[in-house]
Amino acid sequence: MPTIAPPKNAKPLQKQEARLAWGLLAPTVTSVALIVLLPLLAIFWISFKPVSLGDLRAPVPLANERLRGEITQPGDTATIQYRLRNSNSENQINGVTLTDTIPAGLSVSDLDPRCDLAGRQLTCEFGDWEGGHRETLELTVTAEADFADGPPDVRASTATMDGSGENVLTSLEFTFENFMTVFEARDFLSVLWATVFYTVVGTVGALVAGLFAALLLNQTFRGRGFLRGLFLFPYVAPVIAAAFTWVTLFDPFSGSANALLLQMGFSTGPINFFGERPLALIMVTVFEIWRYFPLSFLFILARMQAVDTDIFEAANMDGASPFQKFRYLLLPQLFGILSVLFLLRFIWTFNKFDDIFLLTGGNAGTRTLTVNVYEQAFAVADIGAGAAVAVVIFLCLLGFSTVYFWSLRHEEEL
Amino acid sequence: MKTLYRGYLAGPIITALWSVTIVITVAVALSLGTGIPLRPSNLVSLLAGALVGLAFPLLRRPILVAAGATVLFALLTVSGIGPINFREETGSVTALLFGGVAGAAVSFSAARIIGDLPFGGMDRHEFENCVLRFLIGFGFVVFTAAVLIPFGVMVATSLKSQQELLQNPLDYSIDLSKGWDLLRSYRELFVDFNFGSYLWTSFYVSVVTVFVTLLFSVPGAYAVARLRFAGQKQFSQSILLIYMVPMIVLALPIYMAFSVAGLRNSILGIILIYPVTTIPVALYILQGYFRGIPVEIEEAGLMDGLGRLSVIRRITLPLCLPALASVSLYVFMIAWNEFLLAFMLLDDPSKFTLTRGVAMLNSSEIPRQHLMAGAVIASVPVLALFMGLERFLTRGLTAGSVKG
Structure with missing residues (x-):
């Protein structure tokens, strides 16, 4: 005699219902994941990073270009000056390069050994720059054409700089320092x-x-x-x-x-x-x-x-x-x-x-813990320490929630 | 305790305490309302109150005793002993009036509290009822004062000028002869500080937040409440958990991400982030409502050939309209009142929401009455909405559990 029991495997209708459920939930789940879970993971990550407010931007090499000297007729010489610097005062940039186009009608007479000129295309390689590095690159140019109407515009082609700066946030360097700072603070x-x-x-x-x-x-x-x-x-x-x-x-x-x-x-x-x-x-x-x-x-x-x-x-x-x-x-x-x-x-x-x-x-x-997050991250500008406090808050909260759910279940049993 | 069960003891003690409470309340109210400096004398009100409290059970003619007490308080005040003392020379008519008001306030309410007390022994019920009435009266006075004074001060300060405020910080009498000039702070906020645009920004940000929240949370709540799928139970619990994560924990990474993405300082960024803070609450409230709808109604719809989505649209949602109204109001309130994210993410005065705009007024260069006028502008719409639709909002509040 066949025993009557509910089916064990998920049937097509059930599967369809589950699919619909996930479909209805998808927008909510994605948005919540983006704005809640992702930041939560981020805060855990940051709390182990030695990062301050200033480190948030990855270091980039910057160039400022201008023409010094007067050029009006063929044979005049002038200098194209590039003022170069590392945007970040602490972090290093690796493999810094500069590329630029020399305006027509100018010929470069003395070329810096680190640079290379192919046609009008200037390429320079500077290697690695320390944090806060500054230097000035100068090229002497001679006019080949008549510039009586005004000097050539060196800025017509922007000098582009390249280099891979290491961002503290993406490095694999971890530290417990933030938590130490928070727990050992006198207050x-x-x-x-x-x-x-x-x-x-x-x-x-x-x-x-x-x-x-x-x-x-x-x-x-x-x-x-x-x-x-x-x-x-x-x-x-x-x-x-x-x-x-x-x-x-x-x-x-x-x-x-x-x-x-x-x-x-x-x-x-x-x-x-x-x-x-x-x-x-x-x-x-x-x-x-x-x-x-x-x-x-x-x-x-x-x-x-x-x-x-x-x-x-x-x-x-x-x-x-x-x-x-x-x-x-x-x-x-x-x-x-x-x-x-x-x-x-x-x-x-x-x-x-x-x-x-x-x-x-x-x-x-x-100053409660929550205010301490703000204080550390924005007033002291130590984002890592702020994140560490946030992690402490979150862990406390996890504990409280466990108690809450436990007591809810407990109450249901009564 | 039993020794107190006597009218000639309980009456004076309770009335004396009541008298002190009421005299202080009346003195504060009169002082703030008229600007005349007063000082309540607690000893005098204690003694006078005790006397009145003895007279009630002794004479057992409440109206007569209360009238007598009013005269007594008025005369005591005029003669300068009074429960209310004046710090400056004041006309005797004013003194008579103030004393009378205090006396009437004390004695007529005391008549309600101990009016039917016997002079001699009484039972536990009579005594406890009497104490209970005192506590209720005391509670009403304290709670009403605690709520009314801050809001009253907010409105009254916004109508003052800097000079008047410095002269006497206690004078909240409103000089109607100034006419429209009373509203000067408001005019300056709207004309010079761009508050009209903040009001509009806050309004449309809140409305968009409500719509986006409903759009996301209605299907989600329905799925959690009705559809069977693996992990349904864990899901409804994790909603609550997510909704308990404080914004300050998330604010830091969000601030960083928004800085990188260029969403900081833009209304778009605010509109992106606000609904996410309200979706978990809305989802939590709505799933409760959906569970309360009998499943048979929906099954009838399914049997008659409607798909799930049409069931939601044609059956569940119409049945939930009051719930949707509650959730919308509640979400509107959260978005309107939101401060932390607006404060962290907006720096450009042309894009401020109202709360951010009020925060901007909190500087030593801007006079206080402007700050208070800003606070009034921020509070009035949400309070008016709340008073008008209190029924819906209280339901949203209770169902939303205790977000705060």
Whole structure:
């Protein structure tokens, strides 16, 4: 008797479906690969390279040509001068050559030994140039024709130079120096501390504030829709507007916050909110909480409104007090969304760059890992070190994501 | 804790704390709104609040007590003791008015919080309800102030002149007699700083980003959600993973590649890169929606002879229109607000997006009110869009999980 079982091999229809799926996904996969995976590989590659901002351009030989002396009638002599240099001050160029065409009506009388003249075609071979190499090549020319109308234009044919410069990025030279620079920096511990403080306190603070706001708006009253919209403002407004407003508000000299504190008698002198340790780190974290509590509030409110009201009625019958209802009935039901939110927000806060960059620029002890990438790569111009920090961030992230997916699976099993 | 379950203790304590909260709020609001320098006296508001809090359970006539409290606060303020002290000589009418406002604000709201409290013992429910109402009121005041003050300061600063700002950084009263001159900063931004063109650039970059994102992510999301193929599960997980990679990690190689390719400093480069940052989010949201559509509807279409692509076009997409609206709004918001890439990739002032243009205003040579006016210009379109279509956007936000 034949047993009935699903077919084991992929059937044509199934294959067709898979083909269609990949066809639909192809544009996305290609673009994401180009802009996400490729840069990721690149950042790993660069992090092992001794490269600074100036090394980004491969060295090229450059020539600047001009005619010195006056030529008006046959027999006049002049000099064609080539000013040559290596564009890069550090890296060598191999096998440098120059080719140019000598204008008609001029004959070259003394030729540099490295050069060769075939008809009007000039070819010179210079060998290898060190970084920053400069020299001047001169050719004496004699006029054969009448140039009363004006001297011949030597630039009519551009001198082309050739040579293979070695780009640090494509060489096979690797180093651990970048990682050493990052880890051994005197302020690395402070960077780590700022990251941990900002991430943990920012995440927990935004969750708690969001929970509080959700409790407020979980009641029915007039103007609730308006308030809900208002509470989302910090998140929806562009970060640049929010951050600059805070900077203006808390300016040590002309800011309203200082004037207000002074007038109300809470402080005696101007406080530099975004410029003092450790106040700057606290302020940056408060900004993070202010800006992202709307998001947690939105999620928690959505979950709260899905909670079954029957259990609250039952609790009322049993005489549970308001705080007991919150602690023993509502909070346990919110635990799931709170933990998911915590993990996701944790990752996003860890990734945050714009906010701190705009508020303090990473000064006064607020430099987190992400700001450190920018600081190393652009402020210090050490692209290799910046890439090394980026790699560290990515590895941390990989760890967090593993925890996230593990806990998701764990939750599904429950 | 049980000792507190008495009206004559709980009432004064809660009202005293409430009084301090409200008096500070009123003082800050009046100070910012009128420019008159005020100082709240916490001790006086604490004591006056406690007195009022005792009167509520004692007399049990909330309206009468609240009216009395208003008069008490007003008189105390006029006599110079007051919960609100003036730092300069001020007319007694103003003092009477300010004191009255503070008193009314404290006592009428306090009536809602502890109005029905008995004088003597009470049970746990009454007590906790009372504390709860206090906490709710406190929460509303704090959250509303935290959101309103920065945005209010942003708008009010943009309407001031440099001189007025330096003179009194606390005076945010708006002098309507200046007429159109109030909007001077805005006019200068549009005339001298080219903000009209930035606004337009930001707008079309965002719209193009939305279209490209949908074009890529709709088919992709459908494939991940519906079609069976090897690696489907890993795929939907890796979307989330990719969407968690921070832009700052990728910005460095992208900056280098764009420099080499000559795409830096061009709108084309921005339009190429923005959709890629939003496609994973859109894909993630949309696949969730597609999974929610009953598969039977699509199978019915297949049975009736439609191909997969026509099923998507004629059945799935029309059913998903609200979802598409949410995703579009969300993507528009991300593209409009994007700062890091615009900041790194654009140097030429003629090609700035709005956020890049505002970043340019942050220099010591440009007055603050211009920066704030720029911030207002950047915020208003996205906030207006959000207020108008809040329902769609909040759905996009919640479904988009927690990109930020």
